[in-house]
Amino acid sequence: MIHYRKILELHDEGISLRGISASTGNSRQKVKEVIDLAVQKGLTCPLDEEMGDKWIEEFLFPEKSIEASGRQPLDFEYIHKELAKPNVTLSLLHYEYEAESRANNKIPYSYRSFVRHYSFYAQKYKATLRIRRKPGEIMEVDWAGSTAFIIDRDTGEKIKAYIFVATLPCSQFSYAEATLSMDLHSWIGAHINAYEYFGGATQIVVSDNLKTGVTKHTSREVVLNPTYKEMANHYNTIVMPARVRSPKDKASVEGSVGVISTWIIALKNRLCYIRFC
Structure with a gap:
């Protein structure tokens, strides 16, 4: 039996090949082969x-375990x-791998x-997993939970403003963008302005289950507001509402909402004048 782990740990401690061989009972040639292959594979x-x-x-000699088990090898690159x-x-690649x-006539690995x-x-090899988010693929949108205020220069009246946030994960x-209401007109307009700001439309929009955008969302059916659906069709994008009570489905925009709420909305001692065109 080859003590792979012990060989690598003893080598890391600076033990010679002769010493490792004597300690593990494996030949010096095998010890050297294991160490060289481990260095080569990182x-x-x-x-x-x-x-x-x-x-x-399995990591150093995948062909051995694969041949013995009759499994289809994995091409990690x-x-x-x-x-x-x-x-x-990964789900799609596993499906192709199974096929x-x-x-x-090989045995596939389970998805797990x-x-x-x-x-x-x-x-x-790569330090980190390949991120599943890809440039230009998704735009996450939401309203900030906190509201801001616009002050009328003439009367001093404080007018409530609602903050729309869009984030590219x-x-x-x-x-x-601050709007004076959270109605459908403001919702659609904010999406359009976000697209103009980003310089293009994404393939997917992940939104909250607001009544202005989503009429019905169950485990079996998603019904979008007709106007919201028309906007998505116009920009050739797909609206995928987040699951109910699942903020992690749009974690990026939730994080942006937190930043905006802290550094913009919560700055009560700063007065900004807005010019309407």
């Missing part, structure tokens, strides 16, 4: 707890490259194992 100490001998063997393309997800496995193996690969680039 597997360095300290090792995570789950990286036992079996995991390290291909997976990582494909994830950079628009609309490509290829059946065609080759598929993601786990890719995660280990990304951590050791990939870049965290945001757009904010």
Whole structure:
């Protein structure tokens, strides 16, 4: 039995090949092969707890475990490259991988194992997982929970203003606009202004379940406001409302709302004059 983990840990401590061989009972030639391959593949100490001998063997010598199990091998470079393309997800790649496995009469990895193996690969080779958000793909929109005020120069009256926020998740680039109401006209107009500000329309809009935009949202059916749907069709985009009580579905715009609420709305001692055109 080859003690992969112990070999790598002893090597990290500066033990010689002869010493590692004597300690593990493996030949110096095998010890050198394991160490050289680990260096080549970027597997360095300290090792995570789950990286036992079996995991390290699968990582360094994938052909051995794959041949023994009859599984379809994973092409990590291909997976990582494909994830950079628009609309490509790990779920889609696993579906294609399963189809290829059946065609080759091989056993596919489950989706959970598929993601786990890719995660280990990304951590050791690419430092981070490929982000699922892609430039120009999604725009998240919402109203800020706090309101601002516009002061009438002549009367001094404070007029309530509602803050619309749009964020591009990939870049965290945001757009904010104050409107005098939260009606459909303001909602649609703010979207249009956001598109003009960003310089184009995204493929998908993730919104909250506001009555101005979403008429009905259940687990089986999503019904958009007709005007909102027409706007989406005009810009050739898709509206995907966030799940009810699921703020993580639009975490980027929620974060932007927090920043705007703190650094714009909450600055009570600053008075800004607005010129209406």
